[in-house]
Amino acid sequence: AQSVTQLGSHVSVSEGALVLLRCNYSSSVPPYLFWYVQYPNQGLQLLLKYTSAATLVKGINGFEAEFKKSETSFHLTKPSAHMSDAAEYFCAVSAVPNDYKLSFGAGTTVTVRA
Amino acid sequence: DGGITQSPKYLFRKEGQNVTLSCEQNLNHDAMYWYRQDPGQGLRLIYYSQIVNDFQKGDIAEGYSVSREKKESFPLTVTSAQKNPTAFYLCTSSVGNSGNTIYFGEGSWLTVV
Numbered sequence: 001a002q003s004v005t006q007l008g009s010h011v012s013v014s015e016g017a018l019v020l021l022r023c024n025y026s027s028s029v030p031p032y033l034f035w036y037v038q039y040p041n042q043g044l045q046l047l048l049k050y051t052s053a054a055t056l057v058k059g060i061n062g063f064e065a066e067f068k069k070s071e072t073s074f075h076l077t078k079p080s081a082h083m084s085d086a087a088e089y090f091c092a093v094s095a096v097p098n099d100y101k102l103s104f105g106a107g108t109t110v111t112v113r114a
Numbered sequence: 115d116g117g118i119t120q121s122p123k124y125l126f127r128k129e130g131q132n133v134t135l136s137c138e139q140n141l142n143h144d145a146m147y148w149y150r151q152d153p154g155q156g157l158r159l160i161y162y163s164q165i166v167n168d169f170q171k172g173d174i175a176e177g178y179s180v181s182r183e184k185k186e187s188f189p190l191t192v193t194s195a196q197k198n199p200t201a202f203y204l205c206t207s208s209v210g211n212s213g214n215t216i217y218f219g220e221g222s223w224l225t226v227v
Binding site (some may be wrong): 034036038044046094102104 | 147149151157159202204206208218
């Protein structure tokens with residue numbers, strides 16, 4: 001079985017500041033890890049995914065995440081927040097190699113202050 | 115307790131058959147979404163509905179159909195035109211107009227035999 005824990009249900013950052021969203025996973029097998037974003041009135045959108053290749057994964061909109069096996073973490077970062085980054089972010093895990101089901105974290109709402 | 119109920123959890127379908135996956139929510143949410151998950155892939159949006167009697171195609175709508183006759187129900191039909199229907203299907207809902215709290219169903223595994 002696999003699960004993820006997102007630390008912090010709400011994060012508030014100033015425009016231009018670092019965005020850091022924390023995700024820790026639990027998995028009995030090597031995991032696939034995902035970050036999703038949901039903007040207001042839109043569906044879930046994939047930001048990036050880790051599938052056992054490079055540990056530092058770059059995604060869309062300037063986001064990146066680093067897989068750290070020793071810390072069982074997959075934290076999401078963006079060096080400089082933009083107002084358009086205000087959204088809800090979800091971390092998810094699935095087991096490899098043929099598991100379909102995703103287990104989602106509870107989500108982190110990001111607000112960006114001008 | 116409020117939530118989303120998907121059924122069936124496991125479904126086997128013969129090639130050429132249509133099958134309908136149920137998604138019901140008692141959260142009074144306006145918006146409902148259907149996603150498809152394949153191994154090692156991210157979720158892909160099939161259809162979504164922001165209001166009763168209205169729905170829009172997502173990224174991979176071909177071979178699927180939906181209806182939204184009631185606020186609480188958003189069934190997904192996987193038609194015989196869908197070439198690779200074997201996947202995990204996830205239904206979600208959200209308030210839609212304010213806030214972004216999203217609720218997830220438990221998902222349905224569809225296997226074509």
